[in-house]
Amino acid sequence: MTWLKSRKEPANEKGNMAKQPLSIKTQGMRELRRKISVLDGNFDQLKELHEDVAKIVAFRASQLAPVQSGELRDTIRASGTKTAGRVRAGFKRVPYSGPVHFGWSTRPDAAKGWRGGPILPNPFLYDALDERHNEVFETYFKGVKKIQRKAGL
Numbered sequence: 058m059t060w061l062k063s064r065k066e067p068a069n070e071k072g073n074m075a076k077q078p079l080s081i082k083t084q085g086m087r088e089l090r091r092k093i094s095v096l097d098g099n100f101d102q103l104k105e106l107h108e109d110v111a112k113i114v115a116f117r118a119s120q121l122a123p124v125q126s127g128e129l130r131d132t133i134r135a136s137g138t139k140t141a142g143r144v145r146a147g148f149k150r151v152p153y154s155g156p157v158h159f160g161w162s163t164r165p166d167a168a169k170g171w172r173g174g175p176i177l178p179n180p181f182l183y184d185a186l187d188e189r190h191n192e193v194f195e196t197y198f199k200g201v202k203k204i205q206r207k208a209g210l
Contacts, residue, residue, distance in 0.1 A: 100139045106200035108137025110193050115144045118185035129154055
């Protein structure tokens with residue numbers, strides 16, 4: 058039997074770690090499967106909850122966004138997945154959302170035709186979350202408790 062220097066488990070002839078058979082005995086497996094199937098159906102509810110929470114921040118961000126033409130403000134949107142809520146700004150046709158939000162210190166470059174001074178950061182998305190974080194947490198925890206009650210957990 059060959060031993061790997063970095064580990065203390067036996068390796069096979071090629072030096073790869075040998076796969077050990079794994080067995081687990083579980084009592085109450087029927088109840089566990091029932092709860093897992095109930096939770097599996099609640100992922101759609103989590104997706105909706107994450108989107109609802111993201112909408113709170115997106116609404117405030119659209120109020121805080123700088124407006125010249127209104128294009129940047131109109132690209133702010135919320136989305137939800139099973140694992141997170143997201144707020145985004147900008148599209149390909151509005152590529153300046155990042156420099157507006159985070160700033161751009163090297164902006165003036167006469168050789169490239171860029172006029173004006175540096176773009177100062179305006180973190181409207183972060184500010185929206187900072188202002189609404191209590192409402193976000195409260196809404197999220199109420200939603201999670203509602204899902205738990207429906208699942209019988």
